[in-house]
Amino acid sequence: MAIELVCPAGSLPALKTAVDAGADCVYVGLRDATNARNFTGLNFDDRALADGVAYAHARGAKVLLALNTYPRSDNWARWTAAVDTAAERGIDAVILADPGLMRYALRTHPSLRRHLSVQGSATSYEAINFYHEQFGIQRAVLPRVLSLAQVEQVIAHTPVEIELFGFGGLCVMVEGRCALSAYATGESPNCNGACSPGKYVRWEQTAAGMEARVNGILIDRFAADERAGYPTLCKGRFAVGSETYYAIEEPTSLNTLELLPEIARMGVAAIKIEGRQRSPAYVGQVTRVWRQAIDRVAHEGDRFRPDAAWLRELARVSEGQSQTLGAYHRPWK
């Protein structure tokens, strides 16, 4: 089976760009806290969703709806309404994190395909099989914590299709198990779908340099010759002991292009590109590169080598212009 290419879209133009550039699936979110990219000006209203599904289906592509935040008892109905919307609009699969919501989806719309979101924090086949047995999950997106050898172990012990992150912004924390943003701002990735949200960010030029604060907390300070990146909480420079450095992670993107033959060999079902918050231009560039790479690896197998041009193109759109293999490559840990 060929690896499916799953691409992000934060808007209808981005969805169309992804489909035109060769995405097998495009994943999207609604304009509220039901998804993990709840940013101002981003995402799909009902009309855009209908148009997007029609556009993708007419061209043989699928649309997945991310409903991957955790509803509370008081706002539960908004999440179930979103599942209903997915079923009514002909969405090909919903990407869920909350077990209660999975059960709702299973019982109310049994024929609607269910994927386990990376926000579900399932890092072992025992956890994935739990979701499979209880809620008929057909695919799981793995958190970016396992080495490739560990991914292979998971695949060997589950009937569930496995989707891996291949490219894009890198969460260094286990997705669904990070409350850093909630701690610093009160806005929770788990419940509000936002991490280090823009409305809490303040930039200030000081004698010591350009300071980036989130809710008043200094995340980094940039000298005149440094490129000032977005102050995502885990990607700032902090003082530990006598050293000031990127104590958690550098601003960097995941790029697994060179691992593609191994990923294909072990039976990974799909590769996910991160970045619903990025522009249609980013989506187009990254999708085109990965489409070519996946098609080529299907023919070349272990002889596959990424084109230098592809790597240059991906490097241009990477966060902080640097890239890593992340946890797939064990020494990163």
Add this chain to the structure above:
Amino acid sequence: MKLALGPLLYYWTRKRVLDFYDEVAAAPLDIVYLGETVCSRRHELRLPDWLDIGERLAAAGKEVVISSQTLIESESDLKTLRRIAEQARFRVEANDMGAVRLLAGSDGWVAGPSLNVFNDHTLGMLVELGARRFVAPPEMAGEALARVRAAHGQPLETEVFAFGRLPLAYSARCFTARHFNLQKDNCGFRCIEFDDGLALDTRDGRPFLTINGIQTQSARVHNLLGDLPALADAAVDILRISPQAHHMAAIATLFADAVGGRRAPREAFDASRALMPAEACNGFWHGRAGIDEYVA
């Protein structure tokens, strides 16, 4: 209201751990959670050692619960998890859905704080599978918790993280090893040098987070001593105190006195300030940024 001591999140020497739990046996705590929940590389104590400590604490009248590891990565992690699930001596706290799968159908296990139970639908599902106690996610506000309990309707032991540095995040990467420019596989177990974790400050010198191996904690100490009346209103049954390096028995006594009505909650809170390694916070309980210290 009962008092529980959460699992030890730091890495201490074997002797220190044994001495610590000797002290715990005499402290006014009803429930003690045991086991390594953070990093499988830590080896001062193995599962049989934790079970031995459990026996001693049970003999001292404590309810003992064995907590499972939060981030499961390897086959050997799963092996330990199965041994925990299969032992029948003590209740088990499930800290990931793999543990839930292994415990499903057995009666009386605890749904741990990292399971992301934010609504009554998910809670009800876990109760159907045999959970008899639920530890709210630390980031959950009191009001949201009260709604979950009300909507669930059935009696169910509810526990809240009430004291200690907040476990905020888990990673495949070890940040203590990173600090020493070591790879995790050759980490030298340097986290044993930091009995309350390794401080991470902002560049303007303010405490922000605490590095504890693959776990990231708050720098501030989450402390709900002053919020006891609201905890009682939210039908909370159990308060979790998370182990710290010093003054544990004194902290437990303050909680016991406040819960028992022998000391006013606010006064107990003020007394606790001198016993904490950092400033207090309680924002999560009040639906605010967790780092906030909020007084209603």
